[in-house]
Amino acid sequence: MNLLYLAHRIPYPPDKGDKIRSFHQVRGLSERHAVHLATFADAREDLAHAAAMRSYCRSVEVVYRNPRTALLRAGLAVLTGDSLSAAAFHSGTLQRAVQKLLATERIDAAIVFSSAMAQYLPYPPPIPVILDMVDVDSEKWRRYGETLGPPRSWIYQLEGTRLASFEDRWGNASDRCVVAARAEAVLLEGRLRTPVSVLTNGVDLEYLRPAEPAEAGEGGPDLVFVGMMDYFPNEDAVTYFAHQVLPKVRSSVAGTTFTIVGRNPTSRVRNLARLPGVRVTGAVPDVRPHVAAAAVSVAPFRIARGIQNKVLEAMAMARPVVGTALGFQGLSALESDGIRLADDPEGMAREIVALLKDPKVAREDGQRARAYVERAHRWDAHVSTLESMLDEVRSERGARPSSPSVAAGGDLPAAAGA
Numbered sequence: 001m002n003l004l005y006l007a008h009r010i011p012y013p014p015d016k017g018d019k020i021r022s023f024h025q026v027r028g029l030s031e032r033h034a035v036h037l038a039t040f041a042d043a044r045e046d047l048a049h050a051a052a053m054r055s056y057c058r059s060v061e062v063v064y065r066n067p068r069t070a071l072l073r074a075g076l077a078v079l080t081g082d083s084l085s086a087a088a089f090h091s092g093t094l095q096r097a098v099q100k101l102l103a104t105e106r107i108d109a110a111i112v113f114s115s116a117m118a119q120y121l122p123y124p125p126p127i128p129v130i131l132d133m134v135d136v137d138s139e140k141w142r143r144y145g146e147t148l149g150p151p152r153s154w155i156y157q158l159e160g161t162r163l164a165s166f167e168d169r170w171g172n173a174s175d176r177c178v179v180a181a182r183a184e185a186v187l188l189e190g191r192l193r194t195p196v197s198v199l200t201n202g203v204d205l206e207y208l209r210p211a212e213p214a215e216a217g218e219g220g221p222d223l224v225f226v227g228m229m230d231y232f233p234n235e236d237a238v239t240y241f242a243h244q245v246l247p248k249v250r251s252s253v254a255g256t257t258f259t260i261v262g263r264n265p266t267s268r269v270r271n272l273a274r275l276p277g278v279r280v281t282g283a284v285p286d287v288r289p290h291v292a293a294a295a296v297s298v299a300p301f302r303i304a305r306g307i308q309n310k311v312l313e314a315m316a317m318a319r320p321v322v323g324t325a326l327g328f329q330g331l332s333a334l335e336s337d338g339i340r341l342a343d344d345p346e347g348m349a350r351e352i353v354a355l356l357k358d359p360k361v362a363r364e365d366g367q368r369a370r371a372y373v374e375r376a377h378r379w380d381a382h383v384s385t386l387e388s389m390l391d392e393v394r395s396e397r398g399a400r401p402s403s404p405s406v407a408a409g410g411d412l413p414a415a416a417g418a
Contacts, residue, residue, distance in 0.1 A: 320338055321369065
């Protein structure tokens with residue numbers, strides 16, 4: 001098949017949640033199909049990564065998304081009634097590139113990664129479309145609006161409503177909608193006519209190999225959290241843990257440390273390093289040594305959507321994980337698979353202390369966690385399922401249409417914020 005793949009962020013390097021999923025989809029599909037990638041670079045230096053993606057794709061179009069321009073477009077969308085997210089991801093340059101591709105290549109189907117990228121297709125789409133929303137972003141904005149105070153809450157609640165309308169429009173125009181977790185599917189099934197499927201994330205099992213059981217450092221055992229530290233749910237999680245959970249752990253296991261690993265820590269996160277036992281690394285070249293050195297990985301989320309890749313990656317490295325129910329949503333893992341759930345500070349501290357005081361149990365939990373990931377989160381199974389969906393939506397459409405004739409006469413609506 002000739003496939004158009006639209007992604008809101010270039011899938012290389014695969015070093016954060018959305019890029020990991022899109023990279024493995026593109027790489028896996030490219031083994032048997034011709035993939036044409038159209039995407040954005042968040043930073044000018046990311047434009048150089050187009051070369052890496054060309055080793056997998058028949059063609060690659062990467063457009064730099066200037067953050068100031070994106071912010072201006074989003075600001076204007078407040079006045080025009082459009083979704084701020086869709087406006088922030090509008091680009092005339094990328095739109096013209098996609099139009100040219102549809103006019104010159106016979107595209108059999110499109111995969112749209114993130115709902116904001118659907119605006120680059122004609123409406124209604126003349127070719128089969130799988131919309132991989134991953135998470136229901138409108139619900140994320142709504143939740144932010146409930147959590148944060150004004151004036152941000154007003155904007156977030158507004159965007160929650162507008163983006164939901166955008167998601168519904170393009171979800172119903174697509175042939176299949178895909179999300180990463182069952183909870184996300186339930187949200188969409190009440191809103192869309194289009195079938196919704198759950199396609200869980202995989203793990204690179206070769207790259208993330210089991211680590212030897214961690215030994216306590218000079219001061220004591222280490223706990224670890226890995227993630228982008230300018231992302232509010234991560235910031236909230238580590239702040240909650242450092243203030244409300246870590247002191248309880250340290251009162252039982254003296255010298256326990258908490259290492260926060262991830263790029264772009266906000267001032268709020270950096271200030272946590274002033275607390276006893278807290279370390280903030282900022283960006284690191286490789287997170288694996290930090291996970292390997294930890295006795296326990298923590299997932300203390302109070303706000304989260306979909307699957308947390310950091311949880312799966314720690315499990316793949318045979319680390320026991322303690323977290324809230326939100327930290328494990330989207331996983332079929334049970335406590336018998338090496339995870340421990342606790343939604344209150346006392347319970348979380350109690351589970352962590354139990355593991356720190358019994359290294360044998362911690363090691364067994366880690367082994368079970370690795371076995372679970374090997375069983376339930378393989379990228380080859382993910383891509384195989386995606387290929388089956390592509391076959392299904394093409395079959396449901398009947399004879400495949402010719403992209404050139406459609407692109408020449410089809411309706412390409414103005415994107416939000418144009």
